[in-house]
Amino acid sequence: MDRNRNRYRFLSLWPLPAPPAAVYAALERAEDYPRWWPQVRAVERLDDTTGVVRIRSVLPYGMTFTARAVRRDPAAGVLEIAMSGDIEGWARWTVTAHGTGSLARYDQEVEVTKPLLRRLALPGRPLFRVNHRLMMRAGHRGLLAHLRTV
Numbered sequence: 001m002d003r004n005r006n007r008y009r010f011l012s013l014w015p016l017p018a019p020p021a022a023v024y025a026a027l028e029r030a031e032d033y034p035r036w037w038p039q040v041r042a043v044e045r046l047d048d049t050t051g052v053v054r055i056r057s058v059l060p061y062g063m064t065f066t067a068r069a070v071r072r073d074p075a076a077g078v079l080e081i082a083m084s085g086d087i088e089g090w091a092r093w094t095v096t097a098h099g100t101g102s103l104a105r106y107d108q109e110v111e112v113t114k115p116l117l118r119r120l121a122l123p124g125r126p127l128f129r130v131n132h133r134l135m136m137r138a139g140h141r142g143l144l145a146h147l148r149t150v
Contacts, residue, residue: 005121006112008128012136014104018147023102024077024095026146030067036146039135052085057135059127063087063114086114104143106136 016023026032030051033040041062042054049069056062065085071078077095089110096103112118117128 005125006118008108008110008112008132010106010108010132010136012106012140014106014140014143015098015101016104016144016147017101020077020095020097020102021074022147022150023104023143024074024079024093026143026150027079027093027095027104028072028074032146036142037139038142039138055135057131057138059131061114061117063117067091083110086117087111088113 030053031043031045033043039055039057040053041056043051045051046066051067052064053067054062054064063086065083065087067081067083069080070082070090071080071092073079078092079095080090080092083089083091087110089108091106091108091110094105094107096105112121112128117124
């Protein structure tokens with residue numbers, strides 16, 4: 001099977017009405033994600049740079065992966081992780097000033113390794129992309145609400 005069927009590249013842009021430092025601080029605390037991002041079911045910190053993340057969006061499947069911090073740069077507003085497990089690859093938040101608030105840019109490049117999802121790669125690809133978009137939309141709404149409380 002063509003490996004590209006299991007590779008995904010995502011980009012999400014979240015305008016937020018909070019200063020970049022506040023947004024960065026919220027995104028830096030991955031163990032708090034389940035409090036405001038419904039599809040992030042659990043984050044178990046293993047050490048200062050690594051944790052296990054369980055996610056599930058609309059479709060009836062979950063994914064588990066290990067996230068390892070590879071870049072934390074508050075001055076540049078960058079948080080980047082390497083991912084291994086049901087998905088392999090990387091994800092990066094870049095937080096910048098935007099108008100009177102911030103823009104959180106989320107870039108992700110992954111390959112799905114979970115056997116069931118690999119088998120469903122061709123017919124499922126459009127659904128997997130919509131599933132990711134719905135997860136990101138809910139995360140944006142959750143972070144907006146969370147930032148109002150901190």
